[in-house]
Every structure is written in structure tokens, then in C-alpha cells.
Amino acid sequence: MVRFRLGTRGSPLALTQAHMVRAALADAQGWDPDMIEIVPIKTTGDRVQDRALAEIGGKALWTKELDRALYDREIDASVHSMKDVETIRPDWLHIAAMLPRADVRDRLIGAETIAELRPGAVVGTSSPRRRAQLLSHRPDLVITLLRGNVDTRLAAVAKGEVDATLLAAAGLDRLGREAGQPVPTDQMLPAPAQGAVGIETRADDAAATMLIGSIDHAETHACVMAERSLLAALAADCHSPVAALASLSGEMLTLRAELLAEDGASRVAGWVEGALGEELGARLAVDLLERAAPEVRRLFAGG
Numbered sequence: 325m326v327r328f329r330l331g332t333r334g335s336p337l338a339l340t341q342a343h344m345v346r347a348a349l350a351d352a353q354g355w356d357p358d359m360i361e362i363v364p365i366k367t368t369g370d371r372v373q374d375r376a377l378a379e380i381g382g383k384a385l386w387t388k389e390l391d392r393a394l395y396d397r398e399i400d401a402s403v404h405s406m407k408d409v410e411t412i413r414p415d416w417l418h419i420a421a422m423l424p425r426a427d428v429r430d431r432l433i434g435a436e437t438i439a440e441l442r443p444g445a446v447v448g449t450s451s452p453r454r455r456a457q458l459l460s461h462r463p464d465l466v467i468t469l470l471r472g473n474v475d476t477r478l479a480a481v482a483k484g485e486v487d488a489t490l491l492a493a494a495g496l497d498r499l500g501r502e503a504g505q506p507v508p509t510d511q512m513l514p515a516p517a518q519g520a521v522g523i524e525t526r527a528d529d530a531a532a533t534m535l536i537g538s539i540d541h542a543e544t545h546a547c548v549m550a551e552r553s554l555l556a557a558l559a560a561d562c563h564s565p566v567a568a569l570a571s572l573s574g575e576m577l578t579l580r581a582e583l584l585a586e587d588g589a590s591r592v593a594g595w596v597e598g599a600l601g602e603e604l605g606a607r608l609a610v611d612l613l614e615r616a617a618p619e620v621r622r623l624f625a626g627g
């Protein structure tokens with residue numbers, strides 16, 4: 325008998341993450357995993373592969389169809405890569421839990437290090453953050469659009485369509501792909517929420533919210549919410565070259581972030597520290613925007 329329906333995108337990574345949520349929930353509740361049904365739902369983001377996400381409508385393309393299914397009670401919760409979830413979510417939705425975070429770093433496929441890429445190497449990515457960070461280290465690199473799921477992008481390097489690409493270690497690890505070399509976070513600070521899987525419920529569904537709450541990893545949740553609060557304060561969207569990473573030590577949160585110009589020529593970085601529950605994102609946003617060059621500032625806060 326099905327007791328709970330988990331909605332997910334249908335990509336291999338999304339399905340793997342949904343299975344992780346199912347296993348965690350079954351374990352926490354002492355249920356047979358068969359009591360939890362995984363419901364794959366195709367999103368616009370999965371259908372459109374030939375254009376940059378930023379160009380066709382942004383992160384909502386990953387969630388719109390799942391949100392509708394949740395609203396219409398076809399599913400009881402939806403599983404997301406938190407990195408792909410818009411900063412401003414409708415009030416009727418609630419982020420009920422996050423799984424323990426995976427490796428937050430990006431991995432470079434096609435060379436050992438960024439410094440070792442050949443002069444003028446072609447790097448495929450559709451992420452404005454990765455593009456700007458790569459160009460800030462190596463202005464000679466040629467960045468081309470590369471979308472598609474993890475295996476499509478690995479294949480593009482293997483076939484020589486591009487010299488290199490960057491992929492989140494989290495996705496590679498969850499899919500069991502050992503490709504690539506991790507790039508240290510002091511060289512490439514990850515995207516806000518990278519490596520975190522979140523589960524949303526309807527805010528008015530107390531039963532589902534409590535069930536899902538039983539698998540929440542509080543440290544991941546606090547760090548990702550701090551990173552998302554920075555995005556909110558910056559009014560950043562998926563066009564914005566922004567990186568952020570929070571860490572928790574006892575009750576103290578540290579939030580690091582960097583903003584870049586689209587061509588990576590200008591960059592501003594900073595960090596703040598404070599107690600859990602403090603408005604760290606807002607504080608760091610003010611500091612970064614104050615120090616940012618005009619070409620960076622105009623990309624944020626409606627600038």
C-alpha cells in the first residue's frame with residue numbers, strides 16, 4: 325500500500341536523489357520502502373536542452389511542473405537539488421527537510437587543474453558563475469554553452485567537443501561517476517546550495533511536513549538557508565555570477581561569498597560570521613555591494 329508519493333524530475337541524478345530520500349524516510353519511519361512511491365515528472369528544464377537556462381526563464385523551469393503536481397495533491401512532497409530552487413518560493417510551499425550535504429566542490433573534467441588547461445582551451449558550461457570564475461583565473465579560456473545531464477556533459481569532453489567542463493562533485497558522486505579533479509573552494513567557491521537535496525511539502529499539510537521533517541539534517545538546512553538569504557538580499561537570479569558557502573561550527577555560522585562581473589574581470593569576495601538565526605545574508609550582501617565595481621553591482625539588487 326502506498327502511503328506517500330514523492331515527486332521528482334526524471335533525470336538520472338534526480339531519480340537517484342529521490343531514491344535517497346525514499347530510503348531515508350523509510351528508515352526513519354520504519355516503513356517498507358515500497359510504501360513510498362516515486363513519481364517522475366518532466367519539467368520544461370528537462371525538455372529544452374539547446375539554450376541557456378537563464379535565457380528561457382530561469383530556475384522555475386525545474387520546479388514549475390512539480391509545484392503544480394504538489395498543489396493539485398498528485399504528490400505529497402517534491403525532491404529538488406536546492407541549487408535549482410528559486411530563492412523566492414510561493415507561500416503555500418514549505419522546505420520541510422534537507423538531506424546531509426554532499427561534497428560541495430566543483431570537479432574539473434578534462435585537466436588536472438585550471439592552471440593546466442592549455443592556452444585558449446574550450447570549456448563547456450552554461451553556468452554564469454563557472455564562466456566568470458574560470459575567466460577570472462584564466463582570461464584566455466573560451467567558454468561555450470554546454471547543457472544536458474551529467475553523462476551528456478561527460479560525453480562532450482570524451483568526444484572532444486570541448487576540452488573541459490566543470491560539474492558538481494555531488495552529482496558525480498551520487499551517480500557513481502569518478503571523473504574529474506576537485507577544484508578547491510578557495511579557487512572556485514560553489515553555487516549557493518550546491519550539493520544539497522531539499523524536500524518541499526504543502527505548508528498546510530501538517531502530516532507530510534512532519535513526516536519529511538523527521539529526515540531533516542539541521543546543519544545542512546541552516547547553511548543552505550544562509551546561502552539562500554544572501555541570494556534574496558542580492559535579488560540574484562540564475563543570470564547572476566554569485567558563489568556562496570556557509571559552514572557551521574557549534575552555534576556559529578560563517579558565510580563566504582563572491583560576486584563577479586560576467587567576464588570575470590572584476591570580482592569582490594567577503595565573509596561574515598554570526599549566531600544561527602542572524603541575518604547573515606543581508607549583512608554580507610550590503611558589504612559586497614558596497615565594495616563591488618559598478619559592472620558587478622549592476623548585476624545585483626536590481627542595480
Ligand SMILES: NCc1[nH]cc(CCC(=O)O)c1CC(=O)O
Nearest residue numbers: 405407491492494495518519520
Ligand atoms: N544545475 C544543474 C545541477 N543541479 C544540481 C546539480 C548537481 C548536484 C548538486 O549540486 O546538488 C547539477 C549539475 C551540476 O551543476 O553539475
